[in-house]
Amino acid sequence: MTYPCSDIEQDTKLLTHIPTTSSRAPLKKIFGRHFLQLGDKAKAWQPTLTPAGLNLIVATYMMVAFNAAFWGHLLRLFEGAPMNIACFGVAVWMLTFFTLSLVSLPLLHRPLAAGLILLAAAAAWYQDHLGAVIDKLMIQNVMNTTVAESRQLITVPYLRHMFLTGVIPAALLFWPRITYARVRGLLWRFPLTIAASFLLTFGFLFINLKANVSIIREHHELLGSYQPGATIGALVRYAKMELRAGNVEVKPLGQDAAKGPALLATKKPVLLVLFAGETARAQNFGLNGYSRNTTPELSQLDVFNFKDATSCGTSTAVSLPCMFSPFDRSNYSHERFMGNENLLDVLAHAGVDPVWVDNNTGDQNIARRTGARMVDVTLNPAACAGGECTDAALLTELSAQIGSITEDTVLVLHMIGSHGPAYYLRYPEGFAPFVPDCRTAEFDYCSQQEIVNAYDNSIAFTDHIIASAIKMLDQQDRVSPALFFLSDHGESLGEAGLYLHAAPMFMAPEVQTQVPFLMWLPQKFQETMHVNAACLTDRTSQPVSQDNLFHTVLGLMDISTEVYRPELDITANCRTERTPA
Template structure:
């Protein structure tokens, strides 16, 4: 084979096969341990992963080699050598090559790294790295016409996309195990995670672009509680016409208004950012809590979740901070966010207060674990993390119970605010994104917005305000960006970037 010319497509398929055989035993060991390989769906998933692994790697190798024969061969050699080292550490120390592990590797000095040297490591590098590299360097690969190149990559991309979508029922399992799978797939584990490490490192060092200074225009005591929902879709709220009574409390409270809204993303980090930023710029501008805190508003952030942009305030309170001060069964759930809420408001020496409660109640796949037992209004429920194994009724019941619990939490917030007679008060509830519950064989969320079903972006936007405070405009469809300007208006904070068209209050 070294003496004769080899076609590029045959070459990359052979290299992909060697990559598969040499470096993916840990990957598929994990798959077999966590998949029912005796079931039809399990067999289909395993076969699909094998095919996708071979084709995706061959595709990448094909692309690199076509763009530059010498650079392509160099990258292949580097790939095999690094992969041989990586799989040595995986097999020997049971590590996962994720972003944190990349950080450990890149921050290790020579004296520490040299302690890992062993004869076994030399054998791995020699047999799995250097020997195939010799073949890669010496192989005589024929060139490919440009037209054939584009036809090949187009058909390959189409094939991979088809394989992905026919496995829609397995997306949840892949998403649930994505960190481990990604940390065991060669060469993607280290190549992707090295990139992510440096991207996130640069973001940590990146400073927010400050917004222009704001001015508080009166001394009237005002408080806004912004509740950020997690994976809450509008369709399952009886306030919006859902046939099951998932809002037994909110439906009876005066001054509760609900509006149609769409999220700007289908995943948490982007969705929360949209709720907190003044408009969609693509840049890292100062977010609402940081902006108000800098301009003399009391800001309190309470969270049982994650994924928010950097929050630079003194009163950042997570579950670990709140639990010791909480009493009762609800402390294991999102009720912990309500711990002594009024006490903290009354203790403030400032007249303007924003409280953000970042919840996690409707986050899948374990919906039935996100609420106390007394809120299990609809039965039977899905208790499996493999949502495709549950009936549609069980899955919907479990999710609907999270909405019933959310209804309770929001009603508790309103009841607390009603007790603050000296304050103008408001509660705004908006979700980061929606959720798929088996429609079109899709589960949870995260599809690109351009192709996501409505269940993943149609969200609730619910507002309550106290009797003597501001009334609401006759709004129709809102967006997450309405939050920033509406909070400024309610607290009577004047700012050059305030947009009256984005304010929901009269």
């Protein structure tokens, strides 16, 4: 079928007709004159920027809005040298511009720049309000955080901050028209802008290179507080760490492990209960001489309390794996831990049953070969009524384990302990010996004393849990029991403007590295394993660390293996000669 040429021409005119000013009359009838005028005005007010112009604005905004901590460190470190401050500040500003230049391509530019604003806004909040340092270990902690813990950190002030300083500025990036160069122009403008900003960054640093290099090397907190650079660097280092750790081959450890004569001679299964504490700091532990009696129940029991104990790190993601690894703090790394078996594997090789029950953020890959499980909320619904379980749920788990154990066992109970910032959720309603206590996760709403009161209440509840576990073990006759309590790290409660934990070890205060460590070894266990109580009591006044846990457990459980190091076993010199069975 064919069509007349005139019909085709007419249809083409209809399809390609673009309304001119005079042809807008029908649109006025449909939408109204004021609607069209509003659109014209909005278009007239829409600014036009080059990619470099947008980057200048965004870089300036981020340096002003999200770098209060950075400027504070810079002013302190270069006090009395305004030119040094200016040059270093401009260099870091150019570094921000350089970062933005790397993503200044059509379609990618504004979404990625918006993402950097949101990232810097989030990091700045925790940096300014809690004194947090954003490094790869902090990123590791974030990745291991549970949904429940995340909700406690996302408060109303945080959301307000994110909306005003993050969401709105990020949305405004999509308002102006950006005049990107055509492909031919991009081929030289894009790399030229990147190279120029990179050279200017180092050019301003070279003005006083000697002083700047010295400051950067000796004061990691300076660039560690720069946003978004510190967070971007932390993410990259975390990704590299996980990539390396994920590709390592696990080396066997202690495959020669075997039960010694004392363990073989026991008539009942030996049960060593290891409470892996959370965020308990030694300074607020009543047994260590704290002005408040936060450990009233433990003080009435016969325990060996080591008052000078230090942690391997300042976060669960570091300290907990380090505690169970054969490496001391100076030789520990995430990659080495992932590439080697640990204490639980050695116990399994020896025929001792390792059991991990968790009421926290998981086993941190410690029990990935031997198995781990979360607390069973159905065993104690009252302890888990608030959505998260208090550590009372672990007592129910312990009771169930005692009733079912038929072989020598090391039972690890990973506590929620004093995990912040919502300390008030760590103890049940009605359990608050220290009042008024902070009843929110947002510290800005609480006084310093209320924060300390809530934290001390959580320590007092940990005291109740450990003491109750000891009494439970002491009253049963199915197993030969012993108990350890060792916290993973401490906590800052506002000292020097720091809150929570996970400070880098090079700058971590003692409140984050000094931890409580105690043992309960009943008389029958001492006799079975030939422990001299008087000797061990004297040992409690000497320094110990989490490096000792691996070898002390092997020593007390009478496990013989070539990986055992008696010099790191706290009890080694306090055990008499063991006679063969």
